[in-house]
Structures are given as C-alpha cells and as structure tokens.
Amino acid sequence: MKLELHRIRISKLEFGSSTGVRNGVLTVNKDELEKFLLEDERLAGVSLDVAHPGESVRILPVKDAVEPRCKLSEGNEVFPGFIGDVDPVGEGKTLVLEGMAVLTTGRLVAPQEGIVDMSGPGAEYTPFSQTCNLVVVLEPSEEVKLHEAESVCRIAGLKAAHYLASRCKEAVLSQAVAADTVETFDAPALTEAMHAYPNLPKVAYIYMLQSQGLLHDTYVYGVDAKKILPTLISPTETMDGAIISGNCVSACDKNSTYVHQNNPVIKQLYARHGKELNFVGVIITNENVTLADKKRSSSYAVKLARMLGVEACVISEEGFGNPDADLVMNCWKAERAGIKTVLVTDEYAGRDGSSQSLADSCPEGNACVTAGNANMMITLPPMEKVIGDAPKADIIAGGFFGSLREDGSMEVEIQAILGATNELGFTRLGAYTI
Amino acid sequence: MAYRVVHYINQFFAGIGGEDKADHELEVREGVVGPGLALANALKGEAEIVATIICGDNFAAMHSEQVCAAVENACKQYQADLLLAGPAFNAGRYGTACGMVSSFVQKNVGIPAVTAMYKENPGVDIYKKDLYIVETGDSARGMGTAVPAMAKLALALLKGEQPSKEHGYIERGVRVNTFYDTCGAERAVTMLLKKIKGEPFTTEYPMPVFDRVEPRPAVKDMKSATIALVTSGGIVPKGNPDHIAASSAQNYGEYSLSGINDLTADKHQTAHGGYDQTYANQDADRVLPVDVLRDLEKEGVIGKLHEMWYATVGNGTSVANARRFGQEIGQKLKDAQVQAVILTST
C-alpha cells in the first residue's frame, strides 16, 4: 500500500461567493456550506465563523478538530464508514488542506470544556492556536436525544472538512493549483516489510483508542472501538481518516480526529524508518471499562506484536484513570513477552503537582514520556470575541470548570484546553520533578 | 538597590542559650545576628539582611499561629523580598519551625523563602512539597557549605530564576510542567531506540520500584531471643498521639509495651485509612499480636518481647518515606540488641 499526501498550505480563510483555494487563501461559500450541513434535519441551526492565529478570539467548548482531506485518486473516500464507504483506504493520492482545521462547537452536555485561545497564554497549550480555524457552531434540534446529538455534531465536522477539500479537488487535478508538498508513505505487505532492513530493529506501535461509552468513544471505519478485538491497521489508513474521534472528555488528553489524521508517533516512526528502525506495523486496541475486556484486549494486542516478531513497541494512551490500567497491562505483558516498550501518557499530579501522577503503575514501565501535568492552573485573560457557547455562570460559579474573575479573566486547569496534554506526544509539553 | 531579606533563627544560633532557653519569646532585631553575618557576606551586596527574627524552639512549637503572624508582620514591616530561615542541620524542632514560618510566609506574604537542614530532619518531609530546602550536613560543622548554598539559591529565587539540581536543594517531589525542545512522540522514539541498544536513558516519569535485600540467617536460640513487633497496619495508642496520617503517612510512632499484656479497645486503635477499621478498633491484637507474644514470653518459647513497638500507616505511603522509616526503625532495633522482628501488615 502506497499513499501520496498532496498538501496545499492554507495561510488565510475568507468567506466569499465560491469555495476554493488560490495562493494559500481558502475562500468559503458560507451559505452553501451552512445549507449543506442543514440537510441533516436533526440540526436546528448551523453558523460558521473563522479565527486566525494571534487574534483575540476564544473558541469554546470545542468538540472535535478535523483536517480537510479528500481523495484525489479512485477508490474509497476519506473518513470510511462516515463520508466514504466501508472499503479500505490508505492508498493512492489524498489532498490535504494543511495549516487549517475545522473546529466543531455547540453545547451537548453541561461540563463545558475544550478551550481554544487564538492568542494569550492559553494559545501556548493548544496546537489549534497555530491553525487557521473554520469554526462550525452546531445547534442540535431540541427533541434530538444526547446520543443522536453527539453523532450529528461528529458527522457535521467530517462533512464540513470533506466539503472544503473536495471543493479544491478540481483545481488540483487540472493543475490550476499545485500542491505545495507531496509526501509518499509506503506500507508494504508484511512479507516484504519483514525482510527489509534486516539489521534494523523491528518496531511496532500499539495505539490505544478511548472506548468507554457515550462521549468517550472512537470509531474505526465507522465501527465503535469498544466492539473491536485489537487488530492491525496500516499507518496510511490513519492518514485517510480511518480513525475518527467521538471522544469529548477530557479536552486536554482526548485525541481529536485531526490528531488521528496526523498521528505524531506514526510520523516519527516513519521519519526513522529504514535509517534507525524498521517500522513494521500499527496495532490498534481499546480501553473498555470491564476488566474482562481489559484483560482480553491487552493480551490480544501483545499477541499480535509477538506474531509480528517485533523487538520493541511505542504504546500511547488516551485518557486518565481507567485507561491507565490498560496502559500498564499492555506494558508488562509486552515486556514479559520480551518486547521492549516506551509509554506515552500524561499526568494528573494535582494542582500543586504533588499527587501521584498515574492511577496505576508497574516496575516494567521504566521508560515513560509524559505530556505534562493536566491539573496545572493557568489564568486566561478575557478575549474580545468568544465563538461557541460561553460557559454558564452557575457552571463557572461551581468551580467545576474554573473560576471567573471580575475582570472577565478565567483561572482554569490546562485540562480544559483542547489538546494541552495530548498523549500521542503531539506537543512539546512535558514535566519533571523539582 | 539591594534586595531586602529577613532572617529567622532560634535561640541557640542567636547566642542566647541552648535547651534551657528554648522558651525564649520571639523578638525582632534590626540587622544581622549569628549566622546572619556569614549569610550577608555570601549575598555579596546583592541582598542585605535588614532584620533577624529570633525565637526559641519550644516557643515556636507552642505558639505557632502567634509566631507565624509575627514573622508575617516583620516581613511586611521591613518590606522583605525573601525570608531566610536556619540553617537548622539536624535539630528537629528548629527545622520544623523554619519550615513552618517559611511556607507560611510564601503563602501569606507571597515572597519566596529558603531554609536549610539535614535530609533526615523531620521538617523535611512536612515542608519539602511547599518550599526549597537546601540539604546540609547533620551538624553546625556544615555551616561553611550551607551558607553559600542558601545565598545562591536565595539570589536565584529573587531574580525569578527556576532553581536547578546544582543549587543542592532536597528533591521536593513536585511535578512541574515545561516545554521540551522536541515533541513527546519524538522523545518517545528516541528513548525506545536507546532502550533497544541498551544505552542509558532517563525516563520522564519514574514508576516506583522496590529493591531486594539479602535474607538474614535464621535465629539460632529463640528461647533467649528478643523479638520486636513492627506494623504498617496503623496500630497506635488511643487518640493517635503522633497524628500519623490515614494515608500518605509522613511519620511513624514508637510506643511502649511495658505493663501491657493485651491490646484493648479503650487504649488502642488503628489510624489506618485503607481498610474497615471496625475489627482493629475492637481488638488491635488482630493486627498486632501482643497478647499471644506475651504468652509465648511467659512460656519461655521466646526470650523477651521488645518493650517498644513501632507503627506507621501503609496506605499510599511514598516509597521514599517507607524506606526511611524502615532504615530508622531497623537502626533503633539493632541498637537495642533485638534479634528478630515480626512485621505485620493489612
């Protein structure tokens, strides 16, 4: 399987009469996109807005972030199971509108979280302060129940992202617009992969997906991850949106769809592939709530690693508490099977940094990278413009979300900031002991 | 313009007297007193000690609110930019008082504080989470190294610098966020390659690991052996006199068994927060078998039940604390010529 990513660098978003890209500027036909999304009658209202890095804008509560992509070549479309049919993806050519993201927002459930500040101290803690953002404010209709409301908003984000990319497809195919970069990723059949680079260590990636239930779910080819047995997936399939996020909790360490499309661990393993290691495969597994599922999935995932005959694995987690047990099980089962591991996680060490960071541990977990303490407090200054649904006073008052000061500034844990302590190691944040 | 520093010392280092003067009431004097002189020199004019607070160790222990309030007022009155306290070396009450006033001032006056003491001073575990404690020797002979280290750390804090390991403070066990040069994923793959090649690497989050000890040889003559009882099940005299915490214990207790043949509900209890306390509070022998060992002592099966028992609470106790409790208790039992120990846990 070979995949080419044709990336067009987007530096500015504008509303205009037709949707298309020229010289890095993406113009969006607001009415057309709003009407397109409103075709789903479960949505009572849709409004669009834009936000650029550096502006005094706060977006809240953000449910998901999606990078606009569509296929340039034949075969199944991106986001299989939602936009595309359920046939395999991960091959051929894919168009990527790079440097921008679609952010969905709208009030689903009371706990308000998922802040993106485009400037100020909060901007440092979210990758989405560096992208031009098309914000889709969604209002599910009243009688739609929570389950349906969640899936309506999730699918609306994917539709908007796919719409934007596919409106640029003709221009690229007709060479009216050239991709700024083209990058090729090869994922050969296992027989070939195993013999390539005989003197380099064979490495796999165990990719844990949040799967605990409503608002804590992930979908693979449209299948709810809590229903899968661990399985192999090609790294190129993840680039075509095979994995999408239905997880809204916690904002800091949930993997948005954007991060699944641009998995940093896969990026790093590819970067060293053929030079320092032989990247032979990705194993996806879940983080179910029952202990029977945890034992089954961790043993199954490690068995797949043994079947691949890998020497070492990176294991990344999603979430805190319940998933710590899966992370630890995956770790010690792999190490006892002779497979060396490095764990990527985040910490909940309390606001004073002195509580126990993880809710589980094992002596085999001697190699750990963490994306920082999610309980660290930060003061966010007031922003001139807020897009989405500003938190209700009673929610703020209860200190459940953070504390609002008279001058309009907010004191919150970075846990409420989108992607702040992403456990795939997407950002440079980390922690150390003083 | 030099920073303004207030210095807290006890009656001994102020030259007023030793234990006999431990009730010396708190007083504030302009300028430097005792070790303050060496500290002032070490601050090389970048900061000056504008006032010294002198307080007897007993007085500080008995009147903590009053002392803290007085220290707070002194810092405000002299517009202090930082509080220096000690060095206290291995003096327990002095170290605890230094920690108390330092963390109070940091919280209530909003200025940094630096103190210094020996790593086994009880003040360390109570206050290391709140403030920087320079590690010193266990006696005043260590003054020569303690003073420059305190001054260096104080100047770093005054200039808003983030202290590093070189400043020689005792690890506080507090996790602090930072932006590394590379993203977490890159750091992970780099670490994995080192682990594969067997090269050294530093984990970013150390998981607790327990070391192994050599088994001791068997007791040869049980009939004349002194056996001691130690427990992590939290059995303490009624009222928990040493206030051993129900979880994440910071200390252990040492209690006498003389005249006690049986633990009873009115005199003994459990302080342990990790299990249903009903049964241990009804009869603490269910955790610490004093009644049976007294019988065995009377019947001559064992030589003697050691007159002291040791107890802490093993519930989320940090590995570092547990190791320190074990070393200290072990040393005391060795000094008391105890041949063997029965360790009970819940």
Add this chain to the structure above:
Amino acid sequence: MATIVPISLSVGANRIIPTVSIPHPLGNPTLDPAAEKQLRRHLVEKALNALQTDVTEQTVFSGE
C-alpha cells in the same frame, strides 16, 4: 505476616506468612474469643518457625 502475598513478594519480603484477611490479618471476628486467640497463636508460631529457618530467597511459609 500479610494477607496479600503477591504484594509482599513484589516489595521484596524474604519470609512471608499468609494471614486471614485485610481488616483483621491475625484474627477472625466470627470466631469466639478463645478460638480466635488460638488462630492467632497458630499464625505467630508459624512466624517464629520461619524466623528459625534459613532461606536463600523470598519464601512463603503457607503449609499447615
């Protein structure tokens, strides 16, 4: 003397006597006092026996 043997093993104890239950390791409130004390004595004697046994590695004294 501890109820959960694997934890004692993982922290490196060398002579381990399995006991009754976490809230009452050396007792059993459902027994009458005399029987409970006899149970406790039995466990303590096993501990004294373990102390008089040379061991080269971590050993669980679980036999009757």
Add this chain to the structure above:
Amino acid sequence: MMERRTLSGVVMRRMLLITNNRLFFGLCRPGLSVVAALEGCNDASTPLTSLDVVRIARDTIHRGWVLAHHPLYGNVRPRLQPFRTILLLEPERFVDGRPEPDLLSLHLISEAMTVYESERESLALVDAVPESLARDCAFLDAELMKETLAQAGVPATWSSDRTITCCRGQREGERL
C-alpha cells in the same frame, strides 16, 4: 464471568451495585442487589459522596467480592463528576472456607481510593452541583455503566433521554 459453576450446574452469580446515582436506585433484577449509598434510608436521605461509594466497594472487595469493571471509568474527575457506581460480583475463590481477595480488584480499588483521596477537599457533591450539571452527570454515569451491566446480564432499560425507566420492586439492598 456471570455464571458460577457448581456441582449442581451453573448458578447466577450474585451481584452488588453500589451507587449514589438515583437513576439506579430503582433497578432490580434477580441476583442483583442495589446498595444505595445514602445517609439514612428514607426519601429525605442525602446521597453519600463518590468517595464513600469507592470506600464501601473497597471494604467489600476486602471480603472477596470481585470488580466487574474499572472503578475509575469515564475519565474520572472527582471535581466534575459527583456520581459513582461500582458493580461487584460474588466472591469466587475460597481458601479453607474464607473468600480470597481478588488481586486485580484489590489493586484497582486501592489506586482508585488514592485518586479520590487526593481530591477529597474538592469532590463534586451530589446536592451542591447545579441542576443542569447534575442531570447530565447522572445520565452520563448511567450511560458509561451500560456496557458493564449488559455484560453482567443486566440489560439497562433506560431510554436515551435523561431518565431511567426501571421496574419498581422491592430493592434487595444489602445494608453495609
């Protein structure tokens, strides 16, 4: 996991649902006892805290009962989620007549206690939470337990709106 093999064949394994979430108080199934973690036992009784629910579960696990699921389900945030629900299964292993604690359950419940105790002062309290938050939190708590209850043979009959329809009936609550 749900059936206990005995000489006389398969027996439904008794289960205990410890919860301070009112949505579960009415749930009743043969073999399932709902322990409503309440202070007092009349309608005016106030629900205990989420920490109390974990503590009751811990003491029960010390007596050999086994966790059906991880006690920190739902990306736990004691500060934001006042409700906690824990399903335990009847002891399975016995050593000379006494139930032997299940090691994994013991490990997970003590880790859970550490997390809850570290946030003891800032626990979200059921009655102190604004109504809008309480309703959604109760519903989410029930939703996240759905999979566990289904695997335990207790189909949760709550519709996807915010209330649980369950059969009225005598609650075999075991007072702990």
